[in-house]
């Protein structure tokens with residue numbers, strides 16, 4: 064019997080992107096600014112002063128990009144909608160041209176047998192709502208649900224897999240606690256409030272979907288296994304704090320209806336007591352959870368704000384351009400933890416990938432086609448698909464894999480310095496060149512994972 068991996072029938076092979084990272088033209092056709100439009104034009108916030116003003120120019124090149132997805136054999140495409148293209152003021156008036164862009168994109172995907180997975184929120188909050196407090200204003204749950212309703216009514220049926228939020232942990236840790244991401248706040252009092260309001264908004268959007276939609280909706284989280292640096296009690300406690308803060312802070316309320324107790328320990332006086340009805344709103348039944356996996360953390364007790372933990376670099380480890388250790392076993396461990404903790408809810412790997420230095424697309428192959436050799440990325444992807452297969456064999460209900468990312472793109476405040484794409488983008492000419500990893504992934508899809 065072949066020992067080639069066997070992925071479940073119907074396992075969905077795709078790739079992922081996000082609006083602000085690839086579209087460009089942030090203010091075209093009546094769109095309103097987002098917090099990332101503002102953040103990128105605030106001096107000093109973005110590496111090299113990069114902005115999302117052009118990005119991959121996907122707003123104009125979307126048809127060619129769908130053609131490229133078809134050529135690569137993608138079965139699904141996870142993308143996000145820019146809230147302020149749809150509602151330029153964040154609420155109220157609908158910008159039909161913005162809605163038309165996404166409607167055309169969805170139709171083109173379907174015409175090419177590619178299933179759309181739509182993320183409502185991938186970090187680009189309308190600036191007009193930030194002016195009203197943004198994720199610090201409790202009213203945002205209603206604003207977000209109303210935004211979802213506009214899209215549900217316009218696209219549900221053509222879109223059958225919806226995601227409310229992408230990585231709420233990054234939104235709050237980066238945007239409200241440490242300030243490295245938009246809107247650039249640095250407050251241990253704001254972070255828990257933003258977190259909670261994100262989850263209330265998630266619950267309200269799911270509830271709204273159940274009134275309008277007829278298909279599936281879920282939540283996407285970035286989670287990362289924490290391993291103790293030693294067998295000391297201090298490191299074990301540090302792991303407990305880090306795990307609760309990153310891995311349980313959103314999944315617990317969404318799936319279990321309460322926060323892990325460590326959060327009050329971590330935030331102390333800055334941790335509010337929330338009313339019981341909030342937890343009822345947040346804990347709406349989901350059809351799936353999306354897990355974004357990149358790396359692990361070997362964790363120790365340390366003096367840090369606010370976790371008092373530190374990450375121990377592994378001397379024999381392999382690291383990506385973003386300084387993340389390549390550790391595929393962590394994905395298997397994490398998926399087994401998810402099943403053990405939350406049960407048999409279906410899971411999609413909604414992001415997995417790596418930034419490595421890719422040589423410029425200067426070389427050509429024997430047929431004269433431009434070629435980008437990216438062996439490290441291929442090795443990363445192959446090993447992580449193997450780790451997913453191990454989890455599937457151990458009984459985890461994994462329904463699909465969305466490679467991050469389809470295209471090299473704007474890596475938020477790191478600008479264009481990190482390339483995650485399986486397709487190289489020349490940001491001057493906007494030429495797309497499938498890397499070796501894209502060619503390899505096409506074969507993986509064609510053989511349904513048997514040829515890893």
Ligand SMILES: N#[N+]C[C@@H]1[C@@H](O)[C@H](O)[C@@H](O)[C@@H]2O[C@H]12
Pocket residue numbers: 081084229230285355385414467474475483
């Ligand atoms: N960094 N990094 C790559 C990738 C980022 O580009 C995505 O927007 C996020 O959803 C998630 O953080 C992962």
